[in-house]
Amino acid sequence: MLDLNRRSLIKGSVAAGVTALFGTAAQASTKVPAKWDETHDVVVIGSGFAGLAAAIEAKKAGADTVVLEKMPTAGGNSIINGGILTATGCPQQLKHGIKDSPELLASDMLAAGLYMNQPEKVKLVAKSALSNYEWTVKELGVEYNLEAIGQEGGHSVPRYVFTKNGSGSGIVTKELEKLKKMGVPVRLRCYVERIFRDDSGRVVGIQVRDGYRFPKAGSGKVKTIGVKKGLVLCYGGFSRDVDYRMMQDPKLVAKLDSTNQPGATAELWRETSRIGCAQVQNDWIQCTPWNSPKEKGMGLGWTFSQSGAAEFGLWVNTAGKRFVDELANRKVRADAIMVEQNKGLRAVAICTEANLKSYNVARPGMLKKLLESGVVKQYKTLADIAADYKMPADVLAKTVETFNKAVKDRKDPEFNRIMNPEQVPLVDGPWYAAEMSPKVHHCMGGLVTDMQCRVMDISTSKPVPGLFAAGEATSGVHGAVRLGSCAILDCLVNGRIAGQEAAKA
Numbered sequence: 001m002l003d004l005n006r007r008s009l010i011k012g013s014v015a016a017g018v019t020a021l022f023g024t025a026a027q028a029s030t031k032v033p034a035k036w037d038e039t040h041d042v043v044v045i046g047s048g049f050a051g052l053a054a055a056i057e058a059k060k061a062g063a064d065t066v067v068l069e070k071m072p073t074a075g076g077n078s079i080i081n082g083g084i085l086t087a088t089g090c091p092q093q094l095k096h097g098i099k100d101s102p103e104l105l106a107s108d109m110l111a112a113g114l115y116m117n118q119p120e121k122v123k124l125v126a127k128s129a130l131s132n133y134e135w136t137v138k139e140l141g142v143e144y145n146l147e148a149i150g151q152e153g154g155h156s157v158p159r160y161v162f163t164k165n166g167s168g169s170g171i172v173t174k175e176l177e178k179l180k181k182m183g184v185p186v187r188l189r190c191y192v193e194r195i196f197r198d199d200s201g202r203v204v205g206i207q208v209r210d211g212y213r214f215p216k217a218g219s220g221k222v223k224t225i226g227v228k229k230g231l232v233l234c235y236g237g238f239s240r241d242v243d244y245r246m247m248q249d250p251k252l253v254a255k256l257d258s259t260n261q262p263g264a265t266a267e268l269w270r271e272t273s274r275i276g277c278a279q280v281q282n283d284w285i286q287c288t289p290w291n292s293p294k295e296k297g298m299g300l301g302w303t304f305s306q307s308g309a310a311e312f313g314l315w316v317n318t319a320g321k322r323f324v325d326e327l328a329n330r331k332v333r334a335d336a337i338m339v340e341q342n343k344g345l346r347a348v349a350i351c352t353e354a355n356l357k358s359y360n361v362a363r364p365g366m367l368k369k370l371l372e373s374g375v376v377k378q379y380k381t382l383a384d385i386a387a388d389y390k391m392p393a394d395v396l397a398k399t400v401e402t403f404n405k406a407v408k409d410r411k412d413p414e415f416n417r418i419m420n421p422e423q424v425p426l427v428d429g430p431w432y433a434a435e436m437s438p439k440v441h442h443c444m445g446g447l448v449t450d451m452q453c454r455v456m457d458i459s460t461s462k463p464v465p466g467l468f469a470a471g472e473a474t475s476g477v478h479g480a481v482r483l484g485s486c487a488i489l490d491c492l493v494n495g496r497i498a499g500q501e502a503a504k505a
Helices: 012-022 049-060 091-095 102-112 119-127 129-140 169-182 242-248 267-274 301-312 330-342 354-362 366-373 382-388 393-409 487-503
Strands: 038-045 065-068 084-086 160-162 190-197 203-210 221-233 285-288 314-317 347-352 377-379 431-436 439-443 454-456 463-469
Touching: 038 049, 038 203, 038 487, 049 065, 049 169, 049 221, 049 487, 084 129, 084 487, 102 119, 102 129, 119 129, 119 487, 129 169, 129 487, 190 267, 203 463, 221 487, 285 330, 301 314, 301 347, 301 354, 301 366, 301 431, 314 393, 330 347, 347 354, 347 382, 354 366, 377 382, 382 393, 382 431, 463 487
Parallel strands: 038 065, 038 221, 221 463
Antiparallel strands: 084 160, 190 203, 203 221, 285 439, 314 347, 347 431, 377 431, 454 463
């Protein structure tokens, strides 16, 4: 496989070389059917945050719209997402006296992304944070916890809100309800296996398998669907496709679990490459740092390790020492844990009852659930944690003592961690601890799109007529590292733009 993951490939002589290898857009396309089984103005592929937002906006613009989903249930990864949304300027920030701005958010995103992001896209997403939050509340009726505000790694200040049910389903179900009221069908078990471009290069339709049974190849009835205005690609990432992800990053071997749902595979990543769509940075694949090895997939343990211990406690290795800034970006933290694991050590998140106050407000009942499952354990003393994880108790005690001084001083000379203003020293029990282990999580690269979410052609560096994309299938917003709580923001903002633009194509 030829790796097309650098921006330079879509410029100048290199682009010409790619054209020579892959052929022109028209050459890459298969023969357009003489007659379609059905036609629609706008067809959206994928039923996550971005796809559903695109469908809502396309329908609002008067387009005959349909959503296609290959899995037996709607929602993709979005419906199992943790439900945290960056909402700079929201009422929760104001209530906690937090000073923030779109400019600061954009600065954080660019820094985390190693400036591999497209600055205009980052600025647009950041500028849209508050209006996007308001759209979910006023138009969709999404309910958020009005008391809680959180801080993910890499953010300068606390700026994410929690859905009231603690899950991305709190947004997805509202999007689905909206589409049902609008009369937009969301067709399940509809697998897209071919995208058609005509002789002019325009996307004019798709071939699907209706009644597809994941992951059974060849299942379902073959049908063709014509697209009059725009095809919107919101098919997500490929973290569950081991062969494809190892082509991009060989260290992401099969033994590494993924947080994603089973359908996060690469069929349409391959298909869009085949028809000449530009893709970049596909090898920048994010692993989470905070998942529990005791759970399959995303699980719930991350809520404690991140919203509890990373924000208000500390992380240590089984030598009893801190090894990373607990609020660094996800790549820094995941890489740090992998380094410790390669030394034969494990990573443990630790917090006290007093420092879980905000966590318990944000996610009521979650700690009890995690204790019952054994993902998190309660301890009377810090020494009990040391004994359970076979850590040197004196080293762990010294680590906590040093950390508590940093909390009091509001300055962390060891790792330069930003101290949450509501954090207090970790002194009295009960204590809580959980092991963490990285899992494959999010694809930062993908389709190259412009500010109107139009997909770019690799051979011309111009938009592919009739083709739009948003969400994890695209590049540009996150660069090298996606900051936590920015995924929903990106998906909704650009999903809405893609739907609006497709309806008027």
